[in-house]
Amino acid sequence: MHQTGQQRYDRIGAGYALRRRPDPRLTAAIWARLGEPDGLLNVGAGAGSYEPRDRAVVAVEPALSMVRQRPAGAAPVVRARAEALPFGDGAFGTALAVLTIHHWSDWRAGLREMARVSRRRVVLFTWDPEGESSWLGDYFSQVIEDDRRRFPSVGAIAEVLGEIEVVPVLIPHDCTDGFMGAYWRRPAAYLDPSVRGAISSLAPGAADGCLAKLAEDLGSGAWVQEHGRVLERDEIDLGYRLIAASVPSKPLTACGSRIRSG
Ligand SMILES: C[S@@+](CC[C@H](N)C(=O)[O-])C[C@H]1O[C@@H](n2cnc3c(N)ncnc32)[C@H](O)[C@@H]1O
Numbered sequence: 001m002h003q004t005g006q007q008r009y010d011r012i013g014a015g016y017a018l019r020r021r022p023d024p025r026l027t028a029a030i031w032a033r034l035g036e037p038d039g040l041l042n043v044g045a046g047a048g049s050y051e052p053r054d055r056a057v058v059a060v061e062p063a064l065s066m067v068r069q070r071p072a073g074a075a076p077v078v079r080a081r082a083e084a085l086p087f088g089d090g091a092f093g094t095a096l097a098v099l100t101i102h103h104w105s106d107w108r109a110g111l112r113e114m115a116r117v118s119r120r121r122v123v124l125f126t127w128d129p130e131g132e133s134s135w136l137g138d139y140f141s142q143v144i145e146d147d148r149r150r151f152p153s154v155g156a157i158a159e160v161l162g163e164i165e166v167v168p169v170l171i172p173h174d175c176t177d178g179f180m181g182a183y184w185r186r187p188a189a190y191l192d193p194s195v196r197g198a199i200s201s202l203a204p205g206a207a208d209g210c211l212a213k214l215a216e217d218l219g220s221g222a223w224v225q226e227h228g229r230v231l232e233r234d235e236i237d238l239g240y241r242l243i244a245a246s247v248p249s250k251p252l253t254a255c256g257s258r259i260r261s262g
Pocket residue numbers: 004005006009010020043044045046047048049050060061062063066080081082083097098099100103104105
């Protein structure tokens with residue numbers, strides 16, 4: 001049965017805040033792109049990760065299980081969906097969306113709404129389905145394949161937002177925000193149900209076969225033999241990207257200069 005992103009999080013969201021703590025290095029990268037400290041809208045805000053403290057913030061989050069995990073003192077939250085934001089045109093300086101657009105039933109409509117309610121810029125932290133997946137692609141091939149279908153490409157995002165700046169975000173080996181790629185140097189973590197419980201792509205049943213193979217290869221030493229080189233790295237490019245667009249959007253040009261690498 002097809003589930004909306006909200007329904008998925010109402011089901012899997014409990015315990016999210018424990019495993020999905022904002023990572024300080026990602027925080028710095030995101031905050032550096034937010035621009036002027038005027039009002040910020042955080043769409044698909046979840047438990048409130050990456051909400052800046054130097055400006056007024058309003059959060060939008062449809063899933064009650066996530067709203068309940070927002071800490072005391074967190075920004076006010078409105079239960080709504082990205083596709084129909086209950087705010088006037090230009091109500092915020094910046095609209096931010098972190099690791100959420102792949103859950104929206106209509107991500108194009110959601111991005112158009114973000115651009116409508118912001119005066120200056122739209123900032124996204126997302127995963128580029130054309131990016132690398134390292135060893136995760138070998139073990140979680142079906143999961144990654146499904147993610148490649150769910151996450152919009154950088155080019156498709158530019159078709160909605162106009163000219164965009166795209167900044168690769170390297171994932172540190174000890175990333176505290178436990179999303180799909182976070183444990184690339186801690187492979188045994190994926191065997192922990194509480195780790196998987198905070199990763200929507202690894203919902204129960206989605207990766208059972210892959211997990212058995214991973215457990216076997218970690219136990220036998222086959223994983224280290226094949227992928228041990230990654231243990232020497234401190235950070236890695238797994239396709240996570242910060243994307244920033246100005247509002248009003250600059251139109252795409254015909255000669256492919258619409259996507260600037262930051
Ligand atoms: C992976 S969580 C990310 C939460 C938060 N941005 C963070 O970085 O921790 C994805 C969030 O998107 C929310 N979501 C799902 N569908 C949505 C929609 N249509 N509009 C806005 N948010 C949605 C989910 O409820 C969930 O809280």
